[in-house]
Amino acid sequence: MSRHCIQECQACMSAQPDVTVRLLEYMAAEKDSEGRNSLLKELIQKYALAERKLAELNNSLMEKQRQLDEDLQAAAKIQAALLPQHQPLTSNTKIAWKFYPCDRIGGDIFNVVALGDDYMAIYMLDVSGHGVPAAMVTVSVSQFLQQNSVLLTRKSSSLLQKPAPPQQVLSAIDDEFPIERFNKFFTMVYMVLNIHTGQLIYSSAGHPHPILISAEGQVEYLDKGGTIIGVGNRIPFEEGEKQLCPGDKLICFTDGIVECMNQNGDFYGEERFFARLLMFRDRPVDDILEEAIRDVMEFGDQQKPNDDISLLAIEFISSAP
Amino acid sequence: MQLKNKMVGDILVLCPISSSIDASVSILFKGQIVDWIQKGYQRIVLDLSEVEFMDSSGLGVVISLTKTASRKDSLVLCNLHKAVRNLFRITRFDLVISIYDSLEDACRNMNH
Numbered sequence: 517m518s519r520h521c522i523q524e525c526q527a528c529m530s531a532q533p534d535v536t537v538r539l540l541e542y543m544a545a546e547k548d549s550e551g552r553n554s555l556l557k558e559l560i561q562k563y564a565l566a567e568r569k570l571a572e573l574n575n576s577l578m579e580k581q582r583q584l585d586e587d588l589q590a591a592a593k594i595q596a597a598l599l600p601q602h603q604p605l606t607s608n609t610k611i612a613w614k615f616y617p618c619d620r621i622g623g624d625i626f627n628v629v630a631l632g633d634d635y636m637a638i639y640m641l642d643v644s645g646h647g648v649p650a651a652m653v654t655v656s657v658s659q660f661l662q663q664n665s666v667l668l669t670r671k672s673s674s675l676l677q678k679p680a681p682p683q684q685v686l687s688a689i690d691d692e693f694p695i696e697r698f699n700k701f702f703t704m705v706y707m708v709l710n711i712h713t714g715q716l717i718y719s720s721a722g723h724p725h726p727i728l729i730s731a732e733g734q735v736e737y738l739d740k741g742g743t744i745i746g747v748g749n750r751i752p753f754e755e756g757e758k759q760l761c762p763g764d765k766l767i768c769f770t771d772g773i774v775e776c777m778n779q780n781g782d783f784y785g786e787e788r789f790f791a792r793l794l795m796f797r798d799r800p801v802d803d804i805l806e807e808a809i810r811d812v813m814e815f816g817d818q819q820k821p822n823d824d825i826s827l828l829a830i831e832f833i834s835s836a837p
Numbered sequence: 838m839q840l841k842n843k844m845v846g847d848i849l850v851l852c853p854i855s856s857s858i859d860a861s862v863s864i865l866f867k868g869q870i871v872d873w874i875q876k877g878y879q880r881i882v883l884d885l886s887e888v889e890f891m892d893s894s895g896l897g898v899v900i901s902l903t904k905t906a907s908r909k910d911s912l913v914l915c916n917l918h919k920a921v922r923n924l925f926r927i928t929r930f931d932l933v934i935s936i937y938d939s940l941e942d943a944c945r946n947m948n949h
Contacts, residue, residue: 644893645860701900703928722928743929747900750933771927775892823892 588620588648595621595651598658600628600828604636608711608834612801614809614827616772622824623650623702624770625658629667631679636711637667638830641704641745642723642770646824653693653700660692661685679708682719683742683753690721690745690753701746705738705768714760714832719753721745724771727790729797731763735790738766760832765801767793772823773808776816784815801829838862840869845882845944849873852884858895867898874902879911882943886916891924903934915943 600613611628626640641657643650661667666688669680680688685706695701705726707718718726720741728736740756742749760766769789776784792811796804805827812825839854851870858866873881883899885891902912913935917925925931937943 642893644897695897695901695904701897722930724927741929743933744896744900747904747930747933751929771893 591648591651592617592620595625595654598625598627598655600626604628604630604711606630606636606711608832609636609709610801610831610833612805612827612829614805614825616809616821616825617646617651618772618821618824619647621648621651622646622826623654624772624824624826625654626768626826626828627658627661628828628830629661631667631708632677634710634712635679636709637679638707638709638766638768638828639704640723640768640770640826640828641702642772642824642826643700643702645700649698650700653698653702656698657689657693657702660689681755682706682708682717683755686719686721686742686745686753687749690747690749693746694748695746701744703770704745705741707738707766709760709830709832714762714764716758716760716766717755718758719755721753724769724774726766726768727793728758728760729765729767729793731761733794733797735794762832762834764832765797765804766830766832767804768826768828770824770826772821772825773812773827775823776812776821776825778816779819784812788815801831805829838865838869840866842873845940846948848880848882848944848947849878850882850884850940850944852887854887856887857890857892858888858898859890859892860894863894863898866895867901870898870902874905880947881912882940882947883912883914884916884940884943885914885918885921888921889918891921896924896928896930899934900930913937913943913947915940 596615599615600611603611613626615622615624617624623643623646624641629637631637639661641654643653666685667680668677669684670676671678686704689704693702703721703723705718705720705723707716709716718738718740720738722741722744725737725739728738736758738756738758740754742751742753774784774786774789788811789808792808793804796807799807808827809825812821841852841854843850851873853866855862870881870883899914915937916939917936922936925934925936935946937946
């Protein structure tokens with residue numbers, strides 16, 4: 517560039533400095549915009565990739581959830597097989613039951629088991645917590661109770677077997693299921709009924725007291741027993757005895773029904789539950805439980821209960837001819 | 838869950854500040870008390886005056902603390918609300934653990 521030209525340019529720049537600044541700014545902006553565009557492009561690509569990965573993950577999660585649901589359904593069927601399957605073969609009693617686990621499987625279990633020709637064993641238990649871990653414990657306990665050696669004992673000087681006393685059964689279970697074993701404890705009631713004479717012997721391990729409603733409407737609570745299973749026989753399991761008369765109804769339950777809470781935070785409670793049982797006491801055991809469930813569901817605005825609900829009712833129909 | 842603490846002589850008084858001890862707080866509840874036990878406190882009163890409801894998981898915590906307690910009556914309870922008292926009555930755990938009506942009663946009996 518000639519000296520003359522430089523001088524001219526300098527003169528021009530000093531005359532119009534803002535034009536140059538604008539030019540430089542424009543060039544910088546151009547460069548910025550290119551940078552922004554490539555950044556945007558990169559971001560879009562990354563986003564698309566992430567979205568694709570998310571969709572894949574979501575699919576695999578849904579598949580896993582589906583498998584889990586199927587497994588739970590299968591587990592629920594297995595658990596249901598441990599509940600009573602039919603009426604006892606004897607016509608001396610009639611039973612009814614309801615089981616509403618708050619998840620698909622629950623921590624409650626109960627059953628009615630024939631012990632020879634003369635007796636039946638009735639039990640119900642409620643494992644702490646709910647869902648799969650509690651349900652696994654119910655399976656383990658039911659299995660334990662299926663061993664004849666637990667529920668039956670040999671009469672001395674005879675080969676004949678007779679029902680083991682309830683306190684002995686609970687004590688054996690307490691030995692078998694210390695809280696440390698599964699990090700679970702449970703409450704349980706165990707009873708032996710002579711289906712001919714109506715003699716009932718029972719003991720409870722910290723379980724809500726079963727209620728006995730006589731044909732005349734008198735109410736008694738079966739309150740004998742000891743404390744929770746799992747704490748290691750801290751106190752003995754006391755036994756109680758009752759004579760059932762034809763028409764008497766015995767109802768066992770877990771705390772899920774009385775602790776059912778509505779949206780105001782109120783509990784359904786024992787009073788409401790017992791009042792309902794009494795109101796329908798003349799009806800067949802099936803109807804009584806049906807009405808109790810209807811009432812608690814109405815109370816809870818038909819919402820899923822927050823704990824497992826189990827009810828088992830036995831009507832003693834006749835004594836020995 | 839907050840756990841207030843104070844000493845009455847050599848007795849540690851722990852007071853959980855929670856209206857409900859259920860599955861949502863029971864692990865935390867247990868952990869905090871175990872921390873205190875591991876610090877070497879031999880005699881503990883659990884003041885349940887703030888606890889209006891306890892479910893089976895809360896009871897489970899008390900059971901396991903009782904089982905691990907070094908000797909009988911090294912852990913006692915006081916100031917139980919009716920619903921909590923009922924839980925201990927129905928489960929007959931009130932025959933296993935000592936329950937007192939007031940903190941003064943609890944401390945007096947622990948000192949005997």
